[in-house]
Amino acid sequence: MTTTTSDVLIIGGGMAGASCGYFLADSASVILLEREEQPGYHTTGRSAALFYESYGNAVIRRITKATRGFLQTPPDGFASGPLLTPRGxxxxxxxxxxxxxxxxxxxxxxxxxxxxxxxxxxxxxxxxxxxxxxxxxxxxDAMDIDVNAVLQGFLRGMRAKGGRTVTDAEVQSLTRTGSIWRLQTRAGTFEAPVVINAAGAWCDVIAGMAGVPTVGLxxxxxxxxxxxxxxxxxxxxxxxxxxxxxxxxxxxxxxxxxxxxxxxxxxxxxxxxxxxxxxxxxxxxxxxxxxxxxxxxxxxxxxxxxxVADKTPVVGFDPASEGFFWLAGQGGYGIQTSAGMGRLSTALALGQPVPADMAALGLTATHVAPDRTGLDRRQPG
Known part of the structure; x- marks a missing residue:
């Protein structure tokens, strides 16, 4: 079977994976692998979300605040109608x-x-x-969010930038040889130097497959x-x-x-x-x-x-495993933080600092790091 290669493989086609893929496709070749027949089948597809800036802990509120501008004024062609409508x-x-x-x-x-x-x-x-x-x-100022329009906008935008979505691609094994991750899936074999673990409820399962310490999700x-x-x-x-x-x-x-x-x-x-x-x-x-x-x-x-234990997302490269990037633990905040989380994860995946607007709100990479204090990290098996 032919092996497909890219700069980055994203595991999971929910809001986290889709938003990351959208922003990351500006700088890298991206393939998004979704285990179901369509992206967003599990948590994202079952959400009726509000944009609600007072919802969540301090880290969540900062990322939410950094998302409002994108959802209020998305790029041309991102959606056919408004993504936010007044609710209160x-x-x-x-x-x-x-x-x-x-x-x-x-x-x-x-x-x-x-x-x-x-x-x-x-x-x-x-x-x-x-x-x-x-x-x-x-x-x-709380607003209804058109969840499907946001998700489809990210996926469509990622494809327009050269990214690719592969469905029915449940990951069966992850191994690293040298500087390359190799993923065996139901849809074939894929290789890349960077794997982004955005598998939602399955993030710790994916880490276990890869031999990476879990985060207590x-x-x-x-x-x-x-x-x-x-x-x-x-x-x-x-x-x-x-x-x-x-x-x-x-x-x-x-x-x-x-x-x-x-x-x-x-x-x-x-x-x-x-x-x-x-x-x-x-x-x-x-x-x-x-x-x-x-x-x-x-x-x-x-x-x-x-x-995870502190109800704060886990975003960043795992220090225990080269090229393995966490994008996990969004909890109930993944829709309202979507664009901010996409920009944050992209910046960290590219080795860049936290985006300036989020840094100005007091957000640091340490707040979301996979090796921060308080996570229940355990060796797989």
Whole structure:
């Protein structure tokens, strides 16, 4: 069988791999290998994302902030319509949770938010129960993200720059001889001096195949579902809402309401499916704090969000294995950080410094390095 060569092989065709491939193709020949029939089948394809600058830890918020400009004004031809549309986001508290909500104000690198209560709150979100919800933080600049348009824009742009996507290319083995990585896949044999591990929930599996110490990646299942809004409700104008203890959220979505228990259930890498108990818990929580009467669900699904111990992405060359580059652990933030993460990973893969705008926000390569303190690194086997 013929061996295909390139400067860089990217394992994984979700948002992380696609965005990296898009920016990296400006400087290198790139082949993106996707194990499924189409890119984005697992986590990316099951995400209904918000661009929400106050979501995540300080490192995530910096990369998110560095992504806004690209998504607001993408390059010509990147997409046929807007990637972001106005939504707004309310983080709400019951009386028992007010102290937790107050502690969330003034987060480093966060956006301008305002505290609201009373009629202002219930005008914005008339479905909240007045006898339950007493206060909220409102982020008016939170936006809906067209996830598929972003993913396809990165993939299409990468191809236009000479990059290539190969599907049905599950990696079966990785070996390094001299300065070259050799990958055996279902779609053939590929070689390159650099391998970028953007395999999502399978990143530690890929590292184990390569004989590289793992980083303690834990895939976690997130359940979601949709239901019909009250008759006559203009849901397009409603903000998303999450309870500040992260026990549920709802977001208007394509004329329906998307709900979730915001669960993080540890899982093996797999084709995640919704758990009926998790769905029932979420419905009960949402109905307790809102006026929604959820009698029937229109759809339900689950996806995996993968985290390391400090919930910060792992990006950079592994010091234990030449040419092996980590792009892992995006958790639930991979869509909102997409362009920033693509630029950051590209810069580090090319041996360049952190992009100037991210450095100005205080981001360093050490923050995301695979050998940083706190990761659960283990020898494979």
């Amino acid at each position: 986001m309310l983080t709400v508290a019951t009386a028992e949770l007010v102290d937790r909500l107050d502690a969330m104000t003034g987060q480093e690198a966060g956006p301008a938010t305002e505290t609201i209560a009373g009629d202002d709150l219930f005008t914005l979100a008339p479905f909240l129960r007045r006898d339950r919800i007493v206060k909220a933080l409102y982020e008016p 834990v895939p976690k299942r997130r359940t979601a579902f949709t239901f019909e809004p009250p008759a006559g409700a203009d849901v397009a104008k409603w903000p998303g809402v999450d309870l500040c203890d992260e026990s549920w959220y709802v977001i208007p979505n394509a004329g329906r309401i998307l709900g979730s228990p915001a669960d993080e259930i540890p899982s093996e890498p797999c084709d995640a499916q919704p758990d009926e108990y998790d769905v029932a818990v979420a419905v009960d929580r949402i109905m307790t704090d809102t006026t929604f009467d959820i009698r029937r669900l229109a759809s339900r699904w689950a996806g995996l969000r993968s985290f």
